Amino acid sequence: MTVYELARSRKSNRCFSTEPVPIDDVLYAIMVALEAPSGANRQPWRFILVRDPRVKESLRREAERWEKKLHESKSIPEWFAEWLRERGITWRKEFLTRAPILIVVLADKRAPYSRESVWLAIGYLLLALEERKLSSLTYTPTNPKAIARILGVPDQYTLEAIIPVGKPDCIKEKEPRISLEDAVYIDKWGVRLA
């Protein structure tokens, strides 16, 4: 598959089967992520693979506690609340316990452009998981510090994302994308591709 084909077929998945996934496939995806460029080549990424059901349970409990507060606070803009409703996304994060593996992605705050670099690596990681026919979700918890604390992450690292990985348990449409013509201008803002 070409990179474009992988990018086209990848989609975020929020419902996972509990079927185990080969750890080697996940390690392969991380190996790919390690090849991403980074500010001053500081490679500020670290990954924690969570497989223990008790750890997953405590991450979910902590994540949901905050997600529930957020969803009930009415501080979510109406357009976003509707977008979430349409997709059945609630404060419940079942994927944190159902997915057989969670990849917790950390960024070393001391490195230049640490978050940008880590997010680039996440992009590589998602495509590599797709290549191995594994579904994933980029979950950005509302309370990353509290979750990092559960995992014993040192203060100099921020928790950027939790990526559940596994086989899908439901069928989901690909979210629409804007066209090349709408995304690209030539030489100057507003000048479209001929």
Ligand SMILES: Cc1cc2nc3c(=O)[nH]c(=O)nc-3n(C[C@H](O)[C@H](O)[C@H](O)COP(=O)(O)O)c2cc1C
């Ligand atoms: C930076 C970032 C943060 C995201 N955070 C969440 C999240 O917290 N929860 C969630 O369900 N999806 C999250 N997503 C997934 C997006 O909703 C999803 O990528 C987007 O709707 C496009 O759908 P696709 O990934 O299926 O193409 C996030 C994606 C990105 C890139």
